[in-house]
Amino acid sequence: MKASDRVRTELTDENADGRASASDRRNGKTSGPSESSRTEKIRRAMLLTILPLLAAILTGGLLILALGENPIAFYGTIIDRGIVSPSGLQETLIRMAPLLLIAAGLIVAFSAGIWNLGGDGQFLLGASLVGGLAATVSDAMPRGLMLIFMLGMSAAVGGAWTIVPALMKARYGINEIITTLMMSAIGVNLASLIVKVWFLTPERGLQIPRTRILDVSDRLPTLFGTRVHSGLVIGLVAVIAVHLMMRHTTLGLRLNVLGANVKAAHHSGLKVSKLIVVTFLLSGMFMGLAGGVEVLGVQGLVRAGFNPALTLVVVPLVFLARMNGWVTIAFVFLLSVLTIGGELATRQAGLPNDFGLLIVALVLIFMTVAEYFEARRIRGERTVWQTMSDRLLARGGAGV
Amino acid sequence: MDAESAGSVKDSIAPLIEITGITKRFPGVLANDDISLSIEKGEVHCLLGENGAGKSTLISILSGMTRPDAGTILIEGTETEINSPRQALDLGIGTVYQHATLVPTLTVLENLILGNTKGATLDESEGRRRLDELASILGTDVDPNAVAGDLALDEQQVIEIIKALWKGKTALILDEPTAMLAPAGVAELGKMFQRLKAGGLAIVFITHMLHEAIEMGDRVTVLRQGRVAGSIGPDELRSEQSERLRDRIVEIMFGSEATELGDVAELHVDVLEDHPDQGSLEKATSDAGGRSIGAPILKLDNVSLEASPASHGLHNINLTIAEGEILGIAGVGGNGQAELAEVLAGQRRVDSGQIHLLHDGNLQRIDRLGVHARGQMGLRYVSDDRRGEATVGSMSVSINLVLKKIGDAPFWRWHIMQAGEIQRNAESAIENFDIRTPSADTNISKLSGGNIQKVILARETMSNPRIVIHNKPTHGLDVRTMLMVRERIRQMAAEGVSAVVISNHLEELLDLCDRFAVLSKGRVIGIVENGPDAERHIGDLMVGGTVS
Numbered sequence: 001m002k003a004s005d006r007v008r009t010e011l012t013d014e015n016a017d018g019r020a021s022a023s024d025r026r027n028g029k030t031s032g033p034s035e036s037s038r039t040e041k042i043r044r045a046m047l048l049t050i051l052p053l054l055a056a057i058l059t060g061g062l063l064i065l066a067l068g069e070n071p072i073a074f075y076g077t078i079i080d081r082g083i084v085s086p087s088g089l090q091e092t093l094i095r096m097a098p099l100l101l102i103a104a105g106l107i108v109a110f111s112a113g114i115w116n117l118g119g120d121g122q123f124l125l126g127a128s129l130v131g132g133l134a135a136t137v138s139d140a141m142p143r144g145l146m147l148i149f150m151l152g153m154s155a156a157v158g159g160a161w162t163i164v165p166a167l168m169k170a171r172y173g174i175n176e177i178i179t180t181l182m183m184s185a186i187g188v189n190l191a192s193l194i195v196k197v198w199f200l201t202p203e204r205g206l207q208i209p210r211t212r213i214l215d216v217s218d219r220l221p222t223l224f225g226t227r228v229h230s231g232l233v234i235g236l237v238a239v240i241a242v243h244l245m246m247r248h249t250t251l252g253l254r255l256n257v258l259g260a261n262v263k264a265a266h267h268s269g270l271k272v273s274k275l276i277v278v279t280f281l282l283s284g285m286f287m288g289l290a291g292g293v294e295v296l297g298v299q300g301l302v303r304a305g306f307n308p309a310l311t312l313v314v315v316p317l318v319f320l321a322r323m324n325g326w327v328t329i330a331f332v333f334l335l336s337v338l339t340i341g342g343e344l345a346t347r348q349a350g351l352p353n354d355f356g357l358l359i360v361a362l363v364l365i366f367m368t369v370a371e372y373f374e375a376r377r378i379r380g381e382r383t384v385w386q387t388m389s390d391r392l393l394a395r396g397g398a399g400v
Numbered sequence: 401m402d403a404e405s406a407g408s409v410k411d412s413i414a415p416l417i418e419i420t421g422i423t424k425r426f427p428g429v430l431a432n433d434d435i436s437l438s439i440e441k442g443e444v445h446c447l448l449g450e451n452g453a454g455k456s457t458l459i460s461i462l463s464g465m466t467r468p469d470a471g472t473i474l475i476e477g478t479e480t481e482i483n484s485p486r487q488a489l490d491l492g493i494g495t496v497y498q499h500a501t502l503v504p505t506l507t508v509l510e511n512l513i514l515g516n517t518k519g520a521t522l523d524e525s526e527g528r529r530r531l532d533e534l535a536s537i538l539g540t541d542v543d544p545n546a547v548a549g550d551l552a553l554d555e556q557q558v559i560e561i562i563k564a565l566w567k568g569k570t571a572l573i574l575d576e577p578t579a580m581l582a583p584a585g586v587a588e589l590g591k592m593f594q595r596l597k598a599g600g601l602a603i604v605f606i607t608h609m610l611h612e613a614i615e616m617g618d619r620v621t622v623l624r625q626g627r628v629a630g631s632i633g634p635d636e637l638r639s640e641q642s643e644r645l646r647d648r649i650v651e652i653m654f655g656s657e658a659t660e661l662g663d664v665a666e667l668h669v670d671v672l673e674d675h676p677d678q679g680s681l682e683k684a685t686s687d688a689g690g691r692s693i694g695a696p697i698l699k700l701d702n703v704s705l706e707a708s709p710a711s712h713g714l715h716n717i718n719l720t721i722a723e724g725e726i727l728g729i730a731g732v733g734g735n736g737q738a739e740l741a742e743v744l745a746g747q748r749r750v751d752s753g754q755i756h757l758l759h760d761g762n763l764q765r766i767d768r769l770g771v772h773a774r775g776q777m778g779l780r781y782v783s784d785d786r787r788g789e790a791t792v793g794s795m796s797v798s799i800n801l802v803l804k805k806i807g808d809a810p811f812w813r814w815h816i817m818q819a820g821e822i823q824r825n826a827e828s829a830i831e832n833f834d835i836r837t838p839s840a841d842t843n844i845s846k847l848s849g850g851n852i853q854k855v856i857l858a859r860e861t862m863s864n865p866r867i868v869i870h871n872k873p874t875h876g877l878d879v880r881t882m883l884m885v886r887e888r889i890r891q892m893a894a895e896g897v898s899a900v901v902i903s904n905h906l907e908e909l910l911d912l913c914d915r916f917a918v919l920s921k922g923r924v925i926g927i928v929e930n931g932p933d934a935e936r937h938i939g940d941l942m943v944g945g946t947v948s
Binding site (some may be wrong): 247250251254256257261263267268270309 | 433745746747770771772775781783785788789791792793794795799803804806807812815816817
């Protein structure tokens with residue numbers, strides 16, 4: 001009697017659900033490209049990128065004002081130097097090349113749920129080996145061959161430097177955040193050591209030990225008569241290739257499954273250990289390549305102690321872009337504008353050079369805050385303020 | 401429990417803990433339905449019942465982890481609300497959970513005084529004194545400086561009990577404390593219960609083993625579908641023969657056959673009224689027999705997996721499944737069912753033994769093959785962990801439908817995804833399996849459990865299955881989806897597709913299967929043919945009987 005009652009109730013519930021989903025369908029609550037989803041996309045873009053950017057500019061402006069400088073002049077210089085002036089824009093584009101390659105390496109790793117934070121070591125080992133060998137090798141072979149050989153070598157070295165963390169993760173499940181950071185510390189110092197011990201230039205009277213200089217004519221070819229070297233193209237191609245790979249290929253889907261749900265990866269029969277190693281190698285190769293491109297395109301040599309420490313700034317950018325290649329390119333451009341423009345703007349305003357980084361940090365913080373609120377809104381949760389006022393009222397009521 | 405209070409006798413008339421009308425509803429489940437029972441001083445009160453009968457919910461209410469929707473708890477006659485585990489401890493109610501709560505890297509003493517800080521410091525000397533006191537009450541030796549993670553399982557459990565007793569002057573609650581113990585450990589635990597009882601403590605203890613309840617309990621309460629199905633008092637427990645007691649408990653637990661069949665029949669009538677066109681459901685009421693069963697399709701020879709702290713492992717499993725046969729795996733959950741399923745699916749390698757699968761006309765060895773290769777040979781696995789393992793929640797229904805075919809034609813060509821093929825595949829699955837989803841592109845995590853199960857079932861059975869492992873195939877599903885899943889299994893069997901069905905619900909296995917293998921502690925302890933006596937045989941084996 002009672003059992004059958006329960007059965008009946010459950011069946012009615014099920015019917016109610018069925019009706020609800022049918023009415024959803026009628027109301028056009030289906031996914032797929034529609035008018036509402038396009039406005040939704042624009043709204044999201046505004047909310048998640050433009051608004052935080054404006055908030056960061058405003059906050060930074062107030063800080064500059066508080067320091068007794070003119071914020072409008074400051075931002076004017078950033079825009080002029082970073083985008084408007086031809087030489088500044090070239091600097092910006094040059095700066096983008098290694099950042100894009102690093103971003104490509106991070107997209108691969110993060111999509112697969114692998115925290116490769118050892119990019120600096122991988123980058124510098126690639127850079128140092130190329131810096132040490134490029135000039136000598138260019139004596140022995142034509143430029144094109146030398147460049148391909150050097151780029152390949154930098155990628156191979158960067159990839160090789162991930163093998164220890166990769167095997168430790170794949171074999172024993174050891175946390176790669178620790179191992180990649182430790183290997184990075186070793187790599188950074190080893191890169192410096194390589195320059196001092198093996199690749200020291202025979203020139204005399206140097207204050208800082210460095211490698212031989214690669215002739216400007218032997219470096220990466222520049223684009224359209226500007227100073228922008230073809231590393232930018234390599235970087236753009238890398239990010240777009242990774243973007244497409246993650247979305248349309250078997251390897252991309254396998255890495256995405258691995259990153260989204262390791263248990264499901266096992267369950268679906270994916271070779272998890274192998275995929276982890278592949279992810280590390282790919283990621284490290286892009287990092288090493290970034291180092292090679294920076295030396296072959298811009299520096300032409302490597303000094304002992306050289307470490308631009310580019311990778312950790314790119315980490316939050318890639319996350320905020322949700323591993324989307326196109327958005328990453330836009331963010332990397334923004335970062336480059338802010339750093340190149342910021343260098344001059346801070347100098348003119350008499351502010352410390354780190355002030356440019358402060359603006360970058362503000363942008364990142366505001367973007368993260370926007371993400372947080374958006375995620376809460378999607379989950380239908382109450383806002384922080386509502387929750388806080390609830391708690392205060394509850395405490396007051398309880399007499400605490 | 402203080403040494404002084406240990407000598408006190410029952411002086412009040414009111415029971416130590418009296419719960420009345422406890423009701424707790426979780427989304428879709430009525431976990432506790434108007435439960436009333438009383439727990440007396442100096443008694444061991446056993447809670448019995450199938451998985452999902454509501455035992456764990458009840459003790460989590462007593463230990464302050466969950467708050468009931470309705471009902472009252474009286475402690476020594478005073479109405480009390482237990483709002484947090486800390487409050488339960490302050491009331492003297494200590495709980496030993498099924499999972500380990502010790503910090504493996506800390507010493508025994510550190511673990512015990514961890515939650516009892518005075519100010520900012522840990523009071524070691526006081527802790528030592530209390531530990532000695534409790535160890536002597538329990539009659540064991542405990543090394544306070546041993547590292548918790550180094551201790552054997554039964555030693556760890558003693559520490560868990562001491563931890564629960566630390567402030568527990570009133571009651572000790574244990575959730576399946578014997579599940580991981582060897583018989584000697586169970587006997588030792590029984591002795592401890594006697595000593596604690598003598599001290600006036602009340603003990604509430606969950607077990608699946610009837611003989612433990614009969615030997616160790618003073619009072620037995622059986623829960624069924626969230627309600628108290630029956631109880632046996634101390635006088636009866638002491639006077640009756642254990643054989644008779646056991647029969648009675650089995651009857652209370654699983655119900656007599658008559659009522660069971662009555663319920664099922666009513667349920668089918670309801671569904672048919674709702675959907676007169678689904679005449680095929682009528683078949684659901686018919687017996688599992690009447691199918692022709694063919695040659696062996698899957699053969700397990702001495703399949704073994706080493707035991708680990710978290711698992712009984714598997715020990716010399718020998719099973720043969722014929723074409724078109726439905727084999728049920730019965731037994732209390734956690735006795736090797738998951739391990740068996742994973743070993744068959746290829747998610748886990750056997751440590752020894754062989755598995756053969758009928759392919760291209762002969763039995764081929766498959767125990768070294770992976771999930772994908774076995775899947776292509778027609779062996780499929782419907783996992784019980786729908787959201788955790790079987791699907792990727794952040795991906796679409798259509799991708800989840802081809803999750804085990806990454807790289808295979810026609811969905812991928814030259815390693816490039818063929819979105820059109822994947823979409824078409826999804827549309828046909830949605831149509832054929834009545835998957836309720838806004839679209840094929842919807843993230844699967846947005847679907848209900850029943851619809852996720854339909855997606856998994858579609859994925860595993862759409863392209864030429866030969867044998868399908870179903871792990872708890874209807875767990876948590878509404879009645880209609882449940883019947884649809886069972887009907888699909890039956891229909892495929894009629895077409896010659898074998899099935900291995902793992903379930904905690906005996907009723908489900910009896911409804912579906914031709915034969916049953918009963919698992920206990922990673923061993924097959926009996927094979928039972930479906931028939932009028934099957935339920936009793938399986939029930940006997942499940943509650944610790946010998947091989948018949």
